Amino acid sequence: MTSAPRTVLYVQHAAALGGSAMSLLYTIQGLDPARFTPVVALVRPADELARLYEGAGIRTVPWRGIHPWDHSTVAPQPLHRPSTWAHLADVARHWRSSQRSTLELVRHVGADLVHLNSMPLSPCAEALVREGIPTVWHVREPPLPARGPRYRAIRARMMAVDELVFISHADRRAWVGGERGLVIPNFVDFSRFDRWMDGGAVRARLGIAPDAPVLLYVGGWSPVKGIFPLLGAVARLRERFPGLRCLMPGSVYAQSTRLPARAARAVLPLVGAGTVSQRVRGEIERLGLADALVQLPFADDVAPLFAASDVVVFPATRPHFARPAVEASAMARPTVASRLAGLDELVDDSETGLLVPPGDPAALADALARILGDDDLRRRMGEAAYRAARARYSAGPAVERVMEVYDRVLAAHGR
Template identity: 30%
Template sequence: MIVLAELAGSAGYGGGERYLDVLFEGLDRSRYRPLLILPEPGPFADTMNARGIATRLVRLDPLVNPLALLRLVRLLREERVTILQTHGARANVYGRLAGRLAGVPCIVSTVHNAIKDYEVSPFKRWCYETALRVTAPLAHRIICVSEAIRCDVIQSCPPVAARAVTIYNGVDRAWQQQNGQGSRVRAAWRCERGPVLLVVARLTEQKGHRYLLQALPTLLAHWPTLTSLFVGAGSCRESLQQEAEQWGVGQACRFVGATEAVADFYAAADVVVLPSLSEGFPFVILEALAMGKPVVATRVNGVPEIIEDGRTGLLVPPRDAPALEQAIARVLRQPDDAARMAQAGRTAVAARFTAERMVRETATVLEAGLPGTQSLQCSPKVAA
């Protein structure tokens, strides 16, 4: 049996953890014994334990921690790991080093977002970039979640081009059968009467919530009963609430926090908005489209690889509140056109962005890196 260890980037519940959730759910348990290694305590451990995934904790802070590296090496040896897949800059660096020291047969780094967009200081970003470039030759394969991310990786370290492939994220087909309790959400959050905008994202600067807040005054002038629901937790919650008050839109904003009932919120939405400054290949858009919801998002990184502007959703430049307002207004004013785009998006997700395809292509890449396995016979862009 193949022992597949997944070294997560965090123990919260962002895109990288959502990826692992989908991967673990789809793995053939008769072939793989999954092991989740977390760099910190957090709710993701409880979620995975409840699903029967063995978890281990190896703290990787501070940024330079030789003892953490040794602990990770020891764990990989004890578990006799066959394949080590890592996620995020810190985990990718530690995993490459520890995997080689432990003699792991196959090491696969996964890149979920561009390092240039990390919310860290310039010095820390330089440290990450240098460490990733130096350790890149230690990885047998590098999986990128979008072509945009793959191009960034190759630009940073050209020698890895032959080992870097793109595999798009995917969602379970069950999302297309989700109905959700939209009326319950609308009642609970006092937004029964008007249009509902929904943002599902961590409350951080990178997600661009402030640009939606800046767009709200004009939208509220035309739709006075409009409500914006912000689902997600994060360090910017208090500052965003203050900014909502400064723009005079606090009465139209509801900060929900993190929730597992996200399907109910999608069901309640008239428009799903993702105003991010950076994204790899967001599950939020895939889930919203799968549930037949119109999407307005920023044209960043891998987002245009999901949404065809004007056909499966609307794209706007990042940091452009007027453009965001105009796109949302277009969806609200033209419900027939919005429904057409939502249906086209739903069809695209069913055809191209399924969990089954993501898991199958990931397994192919993982096993292609094992000793004695024939070299990966596919184009760099694995997902069609």
């Protein structure tokens, strides 16, 4: 007799489209519907996220009662900032209510298993463990640089859940010293990434000459993902490649209208600082880069942008798993990235791309110029990257491993 599919509740912390949202979508789309039925809970409901999942036929539930612990993400909030303490106070104040809300969500959905999609969901993890609910925790971020109380608090909760899935070996070592958990890198659905796609139509639509050298940077205006080293490198490259263009999806977005954001935009420039977006705009103007940067809104279908590019660049300033590097490999494009933990697992230096010191615009420009100026090297690295992507990042084997984790956790709970 065939058993009914098990309901898997995916708790999504993100408030906007991005890497975690797309990774979760690819995972769910690869599930065997005879074994698992997915439901996505959006703890920060956003129309664009709801459309992403519902457009793929996935049931989505808005759920506002959970307060994520955000400072545990890739760009931690340092303790010297008043906003960090305000956030900590908010998380502490809502810790128990977040736990109650988590359990109410499980009952509302009728979940057999919960998949926490990222590290900021510590309150959820504690509640689920206490109630004996089968739980898988996806670890998408490295730990904080300092191994202080916050690190120890998060790690203690990690060690208590049924199963941990890390997206890089570096993160697994940093969090648990390899004591438990398994590594399943973020993967790609090759049906979405056709390496033979003609990028000429995209270039034409964006007004880019067919023979112009084109970079692709998928990081928005995030300092952690390297926007400032990138701008410095582009300024240097223009002297060698006058027609250079840099595609920047995710750099056009609506600014927050909340009072703290509006106050920051008004006050910070008066004290010689400025918000990130103000600083980025100022640097673009100072370097005269407006015509070299093709600024675009976030795109969930990025394959055409890869097809239109020659090299992908990801100059992160902190250890980081870079989905764009994986997608570049799937499209047979080399990547130039920072030599950091996590990134060095995605780019085989001098084979599938080049690694450079983080925060060094001159070294970044030199590496990009080396690839842009050598067609044979660019093709050779692209081919090597594609072979590596097929071996390491194919969706089918990766999702099968995820489903095996679900089966193992459910069996351990007698389900």
